[in-house]
Amino acid sequence: MTIDSTNIEIKNLCVIPARGGSKRIPGKNIKDFCGKPIIAYSIEAAIKSALFEHIVVSTDSEEIAEVAIKHGAEVPFLRPKELSDDFTPTRPVVNHAISEVTKIYNRPYFVCCLYSTAPFIRTEDLVKGYNYVFNNDIDFAFSVTSYAFPIQRALKLSDEGYVVMFQPEHLLTRSQDLEEAYHDAGQFYWGKTSSFMDNRLTYESKSVPIILPRRLVQDLDTMEDWERAIYMYKAMKACEL
Secondary structure, three states: OOOOOOOOOOOEEEEEEOOOOOOOOOOHHHOEEOOEEHHHHHHHHHHHHOOOOEEEEEOOOHHHHHHHHHOOOEOOOOOOHHHOOOOOOHHHHHHHHHHHHHHHOOOOOEEEEEOOOOOOOOHHHHHHHHHHHHHOOOOEEEEEEEOOOOHHHOEEEOOOOOEEEOOHHHOOOOHHHOOOOEEEEEEEEEEEHHHHHOOOOOOOOOEEEEEOOHHHOOOOOOHHHHHHHHHHHHHHHHHHO
8 A cells, every 4th residue: 555645636536435344234345246346346437437536445444455456446544443333424434535635645626425335336427426516616416316106105104003194195196296306326426625524414505416217226235235236237237238
């Protein structure tokens, strides 16, 4: 992990958070996904985009660091223990990485937080997100996708165990008349360095969505999620043949 500390201008920094110690999917960040460690997909997409002076993996694990470097990322520091437990949110990790990179190289203008478990990541979406933050007065551009079913028709269980609607006023509303809703796709977050470091909220700041098709979005929190993602990935690749 030799560091070239030449004080050069950094326009764009990519930060890939990847701590060790995943509980529900052991070794998740470097677990084999269709032929290579899952973190490799994020690193390779970042490299292919040609947007970044530095692609830095923030990890507390020497093993993850070794895999990340092998696939073309940098690991110029190891993440401290206080930012590596099960309850640490992403923002402090990204801000720590920005601070460390600023010490070693220089302060970047723009930062992209790219998750390590994003095998469906597309270079064109990274480029689109960058173009939004570069060309507009906004704080963040991040990946979202639409819900497959109207959220206004969501159901819950009452205290008695009966099914009730969250919004019963929409019981008879036609689906096409309900407003479409979106959720975070969990792939990437582009932003100004100042927006990250000032802790501006992603959902409440001036943020724009990079809307992804649902076929490219899958959470990876459980083994069931992982298996589903493999089926999705193989189907996607088969369609490209």
